Amino acid sequence: MSRHEISLTVNGERYELEVEANRTLLQLLREDLELTGTKQACERGDCGLCTVLLDGVPTKSCLVLAVEVDGREVTTVEGLSRGEELTPVQRAFIEQGAVQCGFCTPAFILAGEALLKHNPRPTEEEVKEAVGGILCRCTGYRQIIDAILDASKSAKK
Amino acid sequence: MKKYSYVGKGVPRIDAFEKVTGTAQYTADLRLPGMLYTKLLKSPHAHARIIRIDTSEAEKLLGVRAILTGKEVPYKFGIYMQDKETLAQKKVHHVGEPVVAVAADTEEIAEQAVELIKVEYEELPAVFDQRDAMKEGAPLVHERLHEYKHAPFIFPKPHTNIANHFKLRKGDVERGFKEADVIVENEFYQPQVQNVQMETHTSIGQWLPNGQINIWTSAQSPFAVRHLLSVGLGVPIHKINVVVPYLGGGFGGKAGLHWEPLVVLLSRKAGGRPVRLVMTREEQFNTTAVRQGFYARVKTGVKRDGKIVAEELLFLWDAGAYADYGVNITRAAGYSCTGPYEIPNVKCDSITVYTNHPYGTAYRGFGHPEFHFATERQMDLVARAIGMDPVEFRLKNAALPGRITATGEKLREDAGRVDECIKVVVEAIGWGKKEPKQVGGKLRGKGIAALWKAPAMPSYTSSSAILKLNEDGTVTLSIGSIEMGQGTPTALAQMVAEELQMPIEKVKVVTKRETDFSPYTWQTVASRGLFMEGNATLDAVRKLKEQVRETAAELFGVPKEELVVAEEKVFVPGKPDKSMPLAKLATAGIFPDGRGIGGPVLGYGMYTAEGLTNLDPETGQGLPALMWTFGAQGAEVEVDSETGEVRVLKMVSAFDIGKSINPVLLKGQVYGGIVQGIGSALMEEFIFNEKGALLNNNLTDYKICRAQDIPDEFVFIPIENPQRNAPYGVRGVGEHVRISVEPAIANAIYDATGVDLFEIPMNRERVWRALKQRGEKVASA
Incomplete structure (x- = not known):
């Protein structure tokens, strides 16, 4: 397997790495950078739990090769809060009870963050659309949708 | 006096911060040298x-x-x-x-x-259908079944594929059928499905x-x-x-x-x-455990006035290759077989059958979602046969306090009320209201279904809790029950804060479990956690207070009965000089001259299930239930007769939970359970080829509900008739929320279309075929 040098920014930190051609962004994040907040649950793009922001766009990291992210910027769940200070979306997830087992939570929060960035006042249908590619087996989605809508109201105007 | 009040409040879950920041560690996140x-x-x-x-x-x-x-x-x-x-x-x-x-x-x-x-x-030669597997000469999945060790309440039949045969006999079912004015018999079927936990x-x-x-x-x-x-x-x-x-x-x-x-x-x-x-996702479907397939035949004898006089039930479970929990699911479904109704004459045979399918295990509800699909469909079908309203019919036969269950248990006075659950659901769904049946070319209908379940477990299971008083007066609770999203540790933190009258921020519940250190609990299953770990936790609080009082009594020179532990202090009410912060005696009490007494404060609490007995092997009579949680579900659906698509517009649910400890987490259980139920009602099923290979072993071909698939509206009505032997009166509800979702939807589909479905999932193809068949019958009539 050929190896390639790449450089990328993850959560504001720069990395220069050598990766095998078949390594996925998900593997790079979880195994090489030990950022385990991004979850692996199907490895074929069905479940959306490995969602990260690639240049701000929600992206299933199991479907992206590490070599493709050369020179690009990745945000994972670990890159959202600053110390104890949570984002409005994270806070709303806690307040609305949108978290249960927590395994899908990072993906939904990232999708919510990205949605509110380009659409600060989404409708319920737009929220459902934005998180429609991510699966959750615990919550029944209602409180996740409510949390994102709630965050859109509480975010600074 | 009550300065803090945490029980009944929507306190944020204690593990939420870790989970929203991605620092919560799961097994696959660990890396060992x-x-x-x-x-x-x-x-x-x-x-x-x-x-x-x-x-x-x-x-x-x-x-x-x-x-x-x-x-x-x-x-x-x-x-x-x-x-x-x-x-x-x-x-x-x-x-x-x-x-x-x-x-x-x-x-x-x-x-x-x-x-x-x-x-x-x-x-x-292989066998894939539990009915075939029971036939004489069927290939044996386990030739050496007769040599296997098993629990004493499991009854395998050597040299067959039967891993357990549970028998229930109450009254005289033959005499009951003779008394009946109308007898209705139906068959129901459900395929194997998978739990689809997001973490494999x-x-x-x-x-x-x-x-x-x-x-x-x-x-x-x-x-x-x-x-x-x-x-x-x-x-x-x-x-x-x-x-x-x-x-x-x-x-x-x-x-x-x-x-x-x-x-x-x-x-x-x-x-x-x-x-x-x-496990890969594919292995999660093919290799790890799944929910058993289910076939039921239900025969009900009823009087014209609506009183059920006899019921005969046959449950056949497709256990797959290994028995695992399946044999006990068979038993639990067997002793609960009537659903929440009193029936004087009952015969039930619930049988676990090995096949060459993936092996079955527990899945939220432990057999109850499966058999309630059969029995709650049957309730509607029987009501129709005698021309009675299905709500009235259910209420007439409801298992109310004082009534006798199928195993001969007289329901306690504080057992909870299925009739109240049914009535509030009926009210909230607008039962019987004249509303347009056809909206925008689609057909609308409403259905209801009731339910009950008790924790399925051996009669003597136990739980324990350890509550430590720390040097600064904070407390740390350890339990053996794990956190899998249900929120029990948060609810226990609320109870501890309430009991000690201290800020919840000063209560820690350890979230990681380690058997070398954690106190014992049987298992985190069966909707038993809040009741059992709760009772153990309250016992631990009592013991902790007792130790504090014993030490403080010596320090103050007063009888310990005069001392109160609250607000992070131990004190004699009304005597400000006889008061001491808990922090001061966390490791030992200290006399003014420096002598120490007592020792590190630790409350060890325990609870063992009360009042359960073994069931008679021939009749199933006995006491299987720690508590019954009753409930009812109401569904309003819209059916597209062109495509067979069913959309759930509204779900109304009520459960007699005794007491809501945390309404936010409770709501999460309800919504989540209902959506799982909608998944198995409308889309989830294992599809095998003729050689027994699963064809849809991934999340593209095996669909679970997405955000777009949830009902437009959820209405949840908690009923709070407290259970006296439970902490704060609570009853378990983690599983109940996904029971009777399927029959409520099926009953609503009938209301909308006039078509009866006996098999799930009620996916587009199945509904479309049923509609088409009826259309052909109408045309040829």
């Missing part, structure tokens, strides 16, 4: 003898550290029936069963090694040369893992330590023992290096 990675070679056949396994090429591969075959691990495991092989030994029992396991430096190397292994099989089964095992076994695993029941491993391997329990970090969903499928023996045995072969196995 020297850890090896596992890949499995799985059976392509449903039933075949293993003739030869050639691992020689795989062994040569650099980085392969251990290869294990079934011959080397001749152990049998099982919670109620010791039938489960770690790796197939002489033959394979289902497609996807592990045959060879490879541990290597990386997953890639392990995968390459698996591809180099050659296995020669001789195919055997994950285990890390280490068997050190000194005999110490360490396990990190995605398990609901760390103490059961330890116990079952000890029994299966013949290793003493104190040599086994089981750690459970956060669990990414369980829903019953991670209860008991699953892949822990495999990683431990691989580790032994690899010289004690830790070995990890993360």
Whole structure:
């Protein structure tokens, strides 16, 4: 397997790495950078739990090769809060009870963050659309949708 | 006096911060020094003898550290029936069963090694339908069933595929049918489905040369893992330590023992290096446990006035290749078989049948979602046969306090009220209101279904809790029950804060479980946690207070009965000089001259299930229930008669939960359970080819509900008739929320279309076919 040098920014930190051609962004994040907040649950793009922001766009990291992210910027769940200070979306997830087992939570929060960035006042249908590619087996989605809508109201105007 | 009040408040879950920041660790997030990675070679056949396994090429591969075959691990495991092989030994029992396991430096190397292994099989006749598997001369999935060890309340039939036959006999069912004015008989069917926890089964095992076994695993029941491993391997329990970090969903499928023996045995072969196995999603469907398939025949005898006089039920469970929890699901469904109704004459045979399908296990509801689909459909069908309103019919037969259940139990006065649940659901769904049946070319209808369930568990299960007073006056609670999303630890923190009248910020509940340190609990299953761990926790609080009072009584020179522990102090009310912060006696009490008394304060609490008995093996009579939680579900649906698509517009639910400890977390259970129920009602099913291979073993072809699939509206109405022997009066509800969703929807589909469905999932094709068939009947009539 050929190896390639790449450089990328993850959560504001720069990395220069050598990766095998078949390594996925998900593997790079979880195994090489030990950022385990991004979850692996199907490895074929069905479940959306490995969602990260690639240049701000929600992206299933199991479907992206590490070599493709050369020179690009990745945000994972670990890159959202600053110390104890949570984002409005994270806070709303806690307040609305949108978290249960927590395994899908990072993906939904990232999708919510990205949605509110380009659409600060989404409708319920737009929220459902934005998180429609991510699966959750615990919550029944209602409180996740409510949390994102709630965050859109509480975010600074 | 009550300064703090946490019970009944929507306190944020204690694990939420870790989970929203991605710092919560799950088993697959752990990395241990020297850890090896596992890949499995799985059976392509449903039933075949293993003739030869050639691992020689795989062994040569650099980085392969251990290869294990079934011959080397001749152990049998099982919670109620010791039938489960770690790796197939002489033959394979289902497609996807592990045959060879490879541990290597990386997953890639392990995968390459698996591809180099050659296995020669001789195919055997297989059996895929539980009804066929019960026939004389059917291929036997387990020829040596008669030799297997099993729990005393499980009744296998040697030299057949029957792993358990539960019998219930109440009254005289034949006489009952003679008294009946109308008899209605129907058959119902459900396929195997999967729990689809977002975290697949994950285990890390280490068997050190000194005999110490360490396990990190995605398990609901760390103490059961330890116990079952000890029994299966013949290793003493104190040599086994089981750690459970956060669990990414369980829903019953991670209860008991699953892949822990495999990683431990691989580790032994690899010289004690830790070995990890993360199931792929495909393996989660094919290889790990699933929910049993279900067939029911229900015959009901009823008087014209609506009183049910007799019911005869046959439940046949497609257990798949191994019995696992299936045999006890069979039993639990059997003793609850009537649903929440009093019926004087009942006969039920509930039978677990081995087939060559993936093996069945617990899935949220433990058989109750399955049989309630049959019995709650039947309630509507019987009501219709005598021309009675289905709501009135249910209320007429409701199992109210004082009434006698199918096992002969007289329901306690504080048992909870199914009639109240039904009435509020009926009101909120607008039952009987004249509303347009056709909206925008689609047909609308409403349906209801009631439910009950008690924790299914041995009669004597127990729980314990340890509450430590820390040096600064904060407290730390340890329990054995795990956090899998249900929120029990948060609810217990609320109870401790309430009981000690202290700020909840000063109460810590340990979220990681480790059997060497955590107090014992039987399992995190059966909707028993809040009731049982709650009672153990309240007992721990009592003991902690008692120890504080004993020490303070000596320090103050007053009788301990005069002392109160609250607001982070111990004090004699009205005497400000007789008051001391708890912090001051957390490790010992200190007299003014410096002498110490007492010692570190620790409350050890326990609770053992009360009032349960064994059931009679011939009649099923006895006391199986710690508590019954009653409920009702109402569904409003819209059916597209062109496509057969069913959309759930509204779900109304009520459960008599006794007391809501945390309404936010409770709502989460309700919504989540209902949406799981909608998944199995409308879309989820295992589709096999004729050779028993699962065709939809991924999340593209096996759909679960997405955000777009949820009802437009949820209405949840908690009913709070407290259970006197429960902490704050609570009853379990974690499973109940996904019971009777399917029949409520099916009954609503009938209301909308006039078509009766007897099989789930009620997907587009099935509904469309049923509509078309009816159309043809109408046309030819």
